Amino acid sequence: MAHSPLLSKLTQSSESYAAAFDAMEEWIVIVDDQARILFMNRPYAQFIGINRDDVVGKKVTDVIENTRMHLAVETGKPERTSLQEIRGNHMIANRYPIMVDGKVVGAVGTVLFHDTHEWKQINSQIRALIAERDFYRQQQDDDKVSTSGAHFRLNDIIGRSPSIYALNEKVKKVASGDVSVLIRGESGTGKELYAHAIHQLSERAEGPFIKVNCAAIPENLLEAELFGYEDGAFTGARKGGKPGKFQLANNGTLFLDEVGDMPLAMQAKLLRVLQDREVEAVGATRLIPVNIRLVAATHQPLEDLIAKGEFREDLYYRINVVPLNLPPLRERREDIPALTDHFLSRLARRTGRRTPKLTAQALTALLEYRWPGNIRELENVLEATFYMSQGRKISLPALPEHIAGARAQDVDTGGTLKERLASAERVILREALATCGDNRLRTAKYLGISKSTLYEKLARFGL
Structure with a gap:
């Protein structure tokens, strides 16, 4: 040629x-x-x-x-x-x-x-980068709301602990597809925030984000709420009927919060809709096709509910395609300082006050507390403390009694010098462990002692 x-x-x-x-x-x-x-x-x-x-x-x-x-x-x-x-x-x-x-x-x-999946993943990564850029540009605007109904982005989730970093990376990977996601975690761990973030990173970000709290709607109204109803379907029905959450979420994301509280009868109907992608409104004679991405959340162990016959196993496998397990706050204590700064700064902006700072003792008390209510409890505690404290410093006595009281008893102010030094050393060890997220190697480096010395001291004080 x-x-x-x-x-x-x-x-x-x-x-x-x-x-x-x-x-x-x-x-x-x-x-x-x-x-x-x-x-x-x-x-x-x-x-x-x-x-x-x-x-x-x-x-x-x-x-x-x-x-x-x-x-x-x-x-x-x-x-x-x-x-x-x-x-x-x-x-x-x-x-x-x-x-x-x-x-x-x-x-x-x-x-x-x-393949198109690869393109969607790249697109999701780009959305994450754009969201990060917008986050820093809009930091001062806490009231900004997406027109889709999803208020939160991945950058709104505070934390740099290994568990949160790994979780966020997983979210970036799965957000681009239409796969169903089940978010699991204790109450107050931020399940709804992650549902919003998944929608914001997905191809459906411009579509609607519709939330349903399955535990908050009476059983006799749940079907009409989810699937809608026709004119005259039942006594008290709105004239002209009403679309359900599935219809409202068409071409977007439907978030079913507390899905473990859904009645068994409704679970069967939900399963049918997820399989057929069609909704039949109450009192209707025709099926309506729907195109939704399902994100569900629960704080309950669904496996135990399945064993008790309270949750359908086939529905479980339908919604649990990709599980996201949110760690409780006590397992990510290293994020507490950043969360504390975030909540106090937001309160300060709302009230026009200068952002107060926690004293070392107060922060240590927060680090050592177990937080059964997780991030939601931390936010509530800080809000109460913020309004009760007028200075630029929040000291230990300003914290609620059940947090500050236990901390105040730690140091023994009586006894011999040796006993009082031992008591102080025990407190220092506990503070260091809390600061380092219970990581022994990091704690030893933080205190400037060898790992073997640290283990010897922990054994001596029963820590």
Whole structure:
């Protein structure tokens, strides 16, 4: 096959950069002005299942399924982020004509995303980065609300502990798809915040986010609330009927909070809707198709409810495709200082006061408390303390008695010098453990002692 000087240069250039092209994850093909293949990088050839040297000079339409490279040559117009199916896989491809002196001498094509799932994951990562940028731009605007109904983003979740970091990374991965997510955790751990964040990072972010608290709606009203009702469906029904939460969440996300409290009869109907993607309103004679992504949350052990016959096993597997387990606050104590600063700063902005700071003793008391109510309890405690304390410092006595009282009894002010020193040492060890999130190695470094010395002291004081 004879080449013009320009095409020969193009061929030589592509061969010169072959090693670089082969190292790229993107798939690359270059064709001449007759749409014949000049070059194909190794990853592309391996996917198609060919020897790339065997296809040089062949028409690109004879080698690559559903290609449009020949059209890029014919029209001289680029095609960006075009959907292409190869061997049953839907890919995202770009095609650019190569112009010299206003004449098309060839074209280069790249496959950026090897399937649509990969594209969605990248899109979700981009949304996360944009959300992070917007978070820092809008830090002062706590009242900003998304038009979709989802108020919170991933950056609104405070914490840099290993467990929260791993959880956030998992959220970024699963948010892009339509897979059902079950968020589990004790009351007050932030399950609803994560439901909002999943919606905000998803392809449905511009669609509605609808929340239903299954524990707050009376059983006799739950069906009408979820599926809606027709005009005259029952006594007291609104004239003209009313759409249900499923209809309102169409093309968006439906968040079922406290799904473990849903009555068994409703569980069966919910399962049918999730399977058929169709809703039948109360009193209706026709089915309405719905397109929703389901996110559910519960603080209850659903496995125990299944064993008692109080929760359907088939529904459990339908909603528990991807589980997210939120750690209680007592297992992420290293996040307490950041959470404390966040809540106090927000209260200060609302009231126009300067943000108060906790004394070391007060912070230690918060670190040592077990927080059965988790983050919600911490927020409530800090709000009460904020309004009860007028100074720039929040000291130990300003905290609620059940937190401050136990802390105040720690140091023994009586006894011999040896006994009082031992009591003080015990308090220092407890404070260091709390500050370091109960990590023994980190605690030893924090105190400037060896790990063996730390273990010896912990054993002596029964810590």
